[in-house]
Amino acid sequence: MSPDSFTPLSRRAMAKRIAEDIQDGWYVNLGIGIPTLVADALPDSKDIFLHSENGILGFGPAPDPDHVDPWLINAGKQHVTLRPGASFFHHADSFAMIRGGHLDLCILGAFEVSSDGDIANWSTSAQDMAPAVGGAMDLAVGAKRVWVATEHTTREGAPKLVEQCHYPLTAPGVVSRIYTNLAVIDVENGHFVVRDMVSGLTPEGLQKLTGAKLYFRENVNA
Amino acid sequence: MINKQVRSVADALEGIRDGSVVMIGGFGSVGQPDAIIEGLIEQGARNLTLIANNAGSGHVGLAKLLNAGRVSRIICSYPRSSGSVVFEALFQAGKLDLEIVPQGTLAERIRAAGAGIPAFYTPTTVGTILAKGKEHREFNGRTYVLEEALPADVALVEAWTADQFGNCVYRESGRNFNAIMATAAKLTIVQACNMTEAGTLDPEAIVTPGLFVQRIVHVPERTLLTDSSASAETRKQAA
Numbered sequence: 001m002s003p004d005s006f007t008p009l010s011r012r013a014m015a016k017r018i019a020e021d022i023q024d025g026w027y028v029n030l031g032i033g034i035p036t037l038v039a040d041a042l043p044d045s046k047d048i049f050l051h052s053e054n055g056i057l058g059f060g061p062a063p064d065p066d067h068v069d070p071w072l073i074n075a076g077k078q079h080v081t082l083r084p085g086a087s088f089f090h091h092a093d094s095f096a097m098i099r100g101g102h103l104d105l106c107i108l109g110a111f112e113v114s115s116d117g118d119i120a121n122w123s124t125s126a127q128d129m130a131p132a133v134g135g136a137m138d139l140a141v142g143a144k145r146v147w148v149a150t151e152h153t154t155r156e157g158a159p160k161l162v163e164q165c166h167y168p169l170t171a172p173g174v175v176s177r178i179y180t181n182l183a184v185i186d187v188e189n190g191h192f193v194v195r196d197m198v199s200g201l202t203p204e205g206l207q208k209l210t211g212a213k214l215y216f217r218e219n220v221n222a
Numbered sequence: 223m224i225n226k227q228v229r230s231v232a233d234a235l236e237g238i239r240d241g242s243v244v245m246i247g248g249f250g251s252v253g254q255p256d257a258i259i260e261g262l263i264e265q266g267a268r269n270l271t272l273i274a275n276n277a278g279s280g281h282v283g284l285a286k287l288l289n290a291g292r293v294s295r296i297i298c299s300y301p302r303s304s305g306s307v308v309f310e311a312l313f314q315a316g317k318l319d320l321e322i323v324p325q326g327t328l329a330e331r332i333r334a335a336g337a338g339i340p341a342f343y344t345p346t347t348v349g350t351i352l353a354k355g356k357e358h359r360e361f362n363g364r365t366y367v368l369e370e371a372l373p374a375d376v377a378l379v380e381a382w383t384a385d386q387f388g389n390c391v392y393r394e395s396g397r398n399f400n401a402i403m404a405t406a407a408k409l410t411i412v413q414a415c416n417m418t419e420a421g422t423l424d425p426e427a428i429v430t431p432g433l434f435v436q437r438i439v440h441v442p443e444r445t446l447l448t449d450s451s452a453s454a455e456t457r458k459q460a461a
Binding site for chain 2: 053
């Protein structure tokens with residue numbers, strides 16, 4: 001059997017793939033890393049309000065360098081722009097939106113995701129006494145849907161999709177879908193269910209790069 | 223007539239004692255009241271406990287205060303950012319106690335303190351190491367942890383425009399922790415980029431009513447908004 005011949009998606013392509021699945025009218029929070037890139041990939045044809053922890057609803061893509069507003073940053077402390085209909089509020093209101101279940105979706109990066117939907121994305125060791133949690137734990141338990149955007153494996157090739165997370169959890173049982181550079185995978189009843197894969201990759205090839213059993217939809221796109 | 227405006231940063235910080243719990247507004251460098259933070263170094267109070275989202279960056283503002291050895295404990299959600307070199311060095315040397323609090327829990331603990339609510343239940347941290355040792359309780363089939371209000375002796379806040387009554391408005395994402403911290407301290411000190419005559423702010427637009435504020439000092443914005451790229455660069459260096 002010949003080895004799989006496939007090209008993993010770039011980070012930008014992953015962001016574009018995710019943007020396709022965000023529905024018109026949703027209020028969405030984007031975590032740091034690949035999720036942040038989704039802000040630049042959203043089509044103008046949809047009204048999607050992006051939420052930032054530091055008190056913005058309705059921010060837009062990064063500004064061009066000549067039009068940077070120093071008072072306008074996202075949660076990753078990058079400069080952003082405003083879309084029509086945007087609003088400002090303080091941190092308690094911002095997390096009322098998050099914790100109160102008002103956001104349709106939050107997209108987080110992750111170190112690991114388990115087939116039970118557990119996510120670990122804030123600390124790489126229980127011995128690390130100064131990890132930075134930020135808003136990740138509030139987002140993970142508060143948004144109506146939690147999607148993860150991550151490379152399928154670590155740089156060393158270790159699986160990030162696993163049976164059980166080894167790193168300290170951000171929240172248990174909250175992730176419903178994972179977008180990787182190789183596949184889109186739903187988390188359903190304790191199982192990873194593959195929705196689509198990059199072309200040229202076989203189910204066996206994807207399974208080898210994954211730390212838990214994969215199930216495949218009958219009409220999986222590849 | 224009420225006039226809460228003081229003449230100098232030194233006047234604004236008068237009387238802050240050793241061992242005080244000090245809230246510092248801002249998210250990253252946006253809305254961080256750098257002038258009164260650095261004024262605290264001159265003021266001399268020691269053994270402070272800081273409550274802030276971040277632990278400072280570079281060597282200005284919050285980082286400068288940490289570097290001066292005035293802080294023994296910090297309560298924050300995100301101490302490690304690129305450039306948080308002062309925090310990192312002090313923490314590794316064992317010279318700084320740290321309490322990590324999820325950002326939403328931090329915001330709500332501050333809000334609760336300002337609103338006279340001693341504690342509340344939140345779903346955040348359930349099933350994680352940050353929930354260890356905390357009271358858990360079930361409501362409607364879901365588990366929550368008990369978190370206590372987080373009051374302070376002093377809040378240092380940056381507003382965009384204030385009047386002599388203490389009414390404040392903020393600029394864009396500069397509202398962040400400032401507006402809630404202003405409610406949660408015995409002594410709220412505002413660093414205002416602009417001052418306006420009492421009674422001239424639009425009542426519909428005021429975010430922090432003056433009753434929450436005790437002192438205001440006018441510190442004109444340290445960057446030029448007319449030259450946006452340059453100001454962004456200045457802010458970046460400040461961060």
